[in-house]
Amino acid sequence: MSETFTLAPDGIPPSEIAQRTLHTGAKMPGIGLGTFGSDRFSHEEIAKAVREAIACGYRHIDCASVYGNETHIGEVLAEVLASGEVKREELWITSKVWNDKHSEVRASCEQSIADLQVGYLDLYLTHWPFPNFHPPGCDIDSRSPHAKPYIHENFMKTWRQMEELVDAGLTKHIGTSNMTVPKMKLVLRDARIQPACNEMELHPHFQQEELFKLCIDNSIAPIGFCPIGSPTRPDRDKTEDDTVDIEDPVVGEIAKRLGVHPAVVCVAWAVQRGQTPIPFSVFRNEFLSNLNSGRGKVLSDEDIQALSKVDKNNRLIKGHVFLWKDGQDWDALWDMNGEVTPA
Ligand SMILES: NC(=O)c1ccc[n+]([C@@H]2O[C@H](COP(=O)([O-])OP(=O)(O)OC[C@H]3O[C@@H](n4cnc5c(N)ncnc54)[C@H](OP(=O)(O)O)[C@@H]3O)[C@@H](O)[C@H]2O)c1
Numbered sequence: 001m002s003e004t005f006t007l008a009p010d011g012i013p014p015s016e017i018a019q020r021t022l023h024t025g026a027k028m029p030g031i032g033l034g035t036f037g038s039d040r041f042s043h044e045e046i047a048k049a050v051r052e053a054i055a056c057g058y059r060h061i062d063c064a065s066v067y068g069n070e071t072h073i074g075e076v077l078a079e080v081l082a083s084g085e086v087k088r089e090e091l092w093i094t095s096k097v098w099n100d101k102h103s104e105v106r107a108s109c110e111q112s113i114a115d116l117q118v119g120y121l122d123l124y125l126t127h128w129p130f131p132n133f134h135p136p137g138c139d140i141d142s143r144s145p146h147a148k149p150y151i152h153e154n155f156m157k158t159w160r161q162m163e164e165l166v167d168a169g170l171t172k173h174i175g176t177s178n179m180t181v182p183k184m185k186l187v188l189r190d191a192r193i194q195p196a197c198n199e200m201e202l203h204p205h206f207q208q209e210e211l212f213k214l215c216i217d218n219s220i221a222p223i224g225f226c227p228i229g230s231p232t233r234p235d236r237d238k239t240e241d242d243t244v245d246i247e248d249p250v251v252g253e254i255a256k257r258l259g260v261h262p263a264v265v266c267v268a269w270a271v272q273r274g275q276t277p278i279p280f281s282v283f284r285n286e287f288l289s290n291l292n293s294g295r296g297k298v299l300s301d302e303d304i305q306a307l308s309k310v311d312k313n314n315r316l317i318k319g320h321v322f323l324w325k326d327g328q329d330w331d332a333l334w335d336m337n338g339e340v341t342p343a
Pocket residue numbers: 033034035036037062063127177178199200224225226227228229230231232233261263264278279280281282283285286287289290317
């Protein structure tokens with residue numbers, strides 16, 4: 001990766017991609033590139049995809065320390081910025097504090113900034129709202145003996161450290177991820193600096209209408225992860241009841257009519273609904289066609305209406321490994337009764 005970075009002649013002008021205006025007035029590119037390669041792609045392959053994606057017009061990159069590839073992505077970002085073709089302020093770089101660093105938020109943020117070689121972050125997220133962690137790649141039956149439920153006072157201690165990052169200029173915005181309606185209401189009540197964004201699982205088969213609306217009503221921009229329904233996620237993250245968005249007949253019919261892959265319909269739906277999808281792909285044809293769907297009105301009002309009805313409440317990232325009691329069902333993590341699940 002040492003040749004000089006240049007913009008791709010067939011790339012998409014970033015000015016043509018939807019933008020989200022955040023509560024600070026800042027604009028966030030309305031489609032980003034995911035960088036979680038799971039165990040399918042090497043860190044080098046993902047960094048190469050980031051470079052090519054920026055050359056093709058992506059300006060929003062969704063990173064996280066736990067993905068293990070921030071130093072690789074940082075080398076690429078340094079080359080991009082050194083080329084002068086893209087300025088730092090044109091990029092939107094997100095990172096996330098991993099669960100084992102809830103008491104050391106500043107050090108974790110500084111490490112990500114150093115690894116990514118970006119000087120500051122545009123958005124720093126709490127990856128999960130509890131400090132539970134597990135060995136990378138572990139089975140869904142794996143449990144940490146130190147796992148805890150969501151304890152609001154503890155989360156607010158972490159959030160206070162997040163707020164100090166904004167004060168210190170280390171990140172322009174802070175936000176949450178993997179939240180629920182009751183947890184978000186508590187944070188909205190107690191935060192000094194409100195979350196600018198909430199990264200949440202969003203795809204046609206999992207639309208999370210209530211949390212989505214809570215975010216929009218409170219000027220929190222929803223960022224949608226697994227926007228294509230993560231069709232090639234590892235088997236350990238699949239259960240037999242899971243449905244497949246890109247095999248949905250409504251998605252398929254629209255894709256056929258438009259002559260695109262069903263994945264592109266999922267991304268276009270996300271952009272037009274008002275969330276910011278962060279689809280992952282290392283393949284140029286895929287990430288380019290995903291970005292293209294962030295360009296104006298790809299789907300008709302009838303398509304949007306039809307897609308609003310395919311929701312199957314099918315959560316894919318269930319979070320089993322974060323459960324804190326033996327024999328607990330995964331839905332304890334998601335406050336299904338409308339209040340934070342008691343310890
Ligand atoms: N905050 C969180 O807790 C959290 C959780 C999960 C994910 N994320 C973020 O969200 C990102 C996206 O989620 P994800 O990677 O799980 O799922 P995803 O974006 O829904 O699905 C990615 C897969 O879809 C396929 N795909 C992508 N574009 C395509 C196209 N145009 N045509 C055909 N197939 C296409 C690719 O499969 P092939 O590789 O087989 O082509 C790719 O691996 C992650 O990378 C990560 O940055 C965040």
